[in-house]
Amino acid sequence: MKVLIIEDEPSLRNSIREYLEHQGFVCEVAADFREAIDKVTDYEYDCIVADIGLPFGSGLDVIRELKSLKSKAGIIIISAKDSLEDKLSGLELGADDYLTKPFHLSELNARINALLRRKNFDGNTSISFFEITVIPASKTVLVHDKSITLTGKEYQLLVYFIANQHRVVTKSALAGHLWGDAYDQAGSYDFIYTHIKNLRKKMMEAGGEDYIKTVYGTGYRFG
């Protein structure tokens, strides 16, 4: 899977690239508007991660260009401007998702994964991790080909974990993924632990291995 990262901040660009490459993506980068336009016209990408505020132009114009090229690439906007108009005009232009800076790399990765699944297979594909199989279309989870029943949140957690396999995922990233902006209100992350405990229990009861490792004081690692 090929991803183009359009971001003018070199540090952030490199972080995203490093994280995504580790998760198995082939990444290319563009540091400004011209470079971005050159790359999208010359190459095909599966997914494009675009900042809106760029030197020499706007990320929104890159999206316009992509649409005029009839590109099939999924588009995720990452913007420092948490403004509604940007979000709406971005989505209206044909962007598929919108993330406000600062964001968790694990969240960006999960969104790219979900987007690519939607785009490339119309959701008709399964995600596998050893004995675990997730069928997104029906939200079914199989362990050793045996179906297990998960709550909505447990299912979301599992998909998130598989997308970010082998990586440490922080509790706040998990909370943000499950509850969005409202996780501000939570007061503590204790309740995440309950979900993880239940998920772990259900998978182990079905004969699965315990893939969820607690990383001391920070979060969890899957696999």
Add this chain to the structure above:
Amino acid sequence: MKLLTKTTLYFIIIMLPVFGAGAFFLFHKFNKEIKHETDEELANDQLQWLRYLDTASIDNPIFRFRTQEFQLIPTDQPVQRKFKLKGVTLYQETEDAQAPFRELSQVISIHGKHYQMILRKSMIEKDDLLKNIIYVMLLAFGGLLVFVVLSNWFISRNVWRPFYRTLDKIRHLQLNKMEARRFASTPTHEFNQLNEALNQMTDRIHQDYINMKELTEDAAHEMQTPLAIAQSKLELLLQDENLSEDQLKNIGQTSEELQRLSRLNHNLLLLAKIENQQYPVTEQPDLHLVLIQYLSLFEELIREKELTVATNLVASAPWPLHPALADILVSNLLGNAIKYNYPTGRIHITLTEKTFTISNTSNLPEIPAANVFQRFRKSNQGYSNSNGLGLAIVKKIGETYHIQITYQYLNGLHIFTASC
């Protein structure tokens, strides 16, 4: 005291002695004039009498008249060359009162005989004169007073109208709506100057306010990128398998604090945007649905704390609010009711078409009314996840979209009510 009352009062105070002095001067002047006239008449009368007596005394009779007005009495006193004039008061039998008279007296000689001649004229008009003058003066003064009050009333209604209009505008001036406020020019030079000065002042204040706001917004925006970089670096650092537990914990805590900083930043930006009315009311989201959505979103929090939630919700409550703000309003209030509750506590939620009330039990005491909606005013020590902006945002939404937000503490319940 109103300016007009004051000027009227001063006017009266100044006019009173002026009118008094005028009355005194008039009386004095008229009095002198009357005396002078009477004296002239007396002298004239005497001349006539002398002529008459001169012709009437051919037979050399001895005259003896004694009336109030005219006396001619023989005397041994020597002849006086000039007559004497003076004022006297005499008893009037008919009126049983003393009356003022002018008197002319002279010892004259008629054919060798000496007579004391006295001529008198009544000055009874003098009293009437004083009465008349006082009467006229009082009439003039009263008339003037009525005129002054009436004209002041008229002036206050007309001339001062631009002033009161300006005053009313100043009273309703709001920092964020200053731009639209113009103090119109008036036909009065002084008010024009005032309005011009006010226009300049509001422009300057508004400009300063805009600059301040832009600074806040820009600063918040500019902070997002470094925050994003720092956070991404920490997330990558976490992936290092050689980290010790202590190092992991430190990174985790740093990352947590960064999260807090970005939430704070996010909320400050949100406050600024609500104030800028960047959330137009284009639709009317159903608060019932929003509430149901957040109740299910917070389900595990409620279950974790074993809270009892009692709801009394109307089937549909469309509120004139941007959907994003409806979400924030509900999630902030509901989130607080959960966060500050004690385990096995209670939450009551009532939703009607126009009001949304949420009350909760809590170990926290009543929040002082002055602090409840203030930024960064945290009565909740030990809830480190709070940034002290939740209620300030709710209040700001209320202020900007004409929704009344109130807080009450009753029977151990913290009650928040939003009504549109």
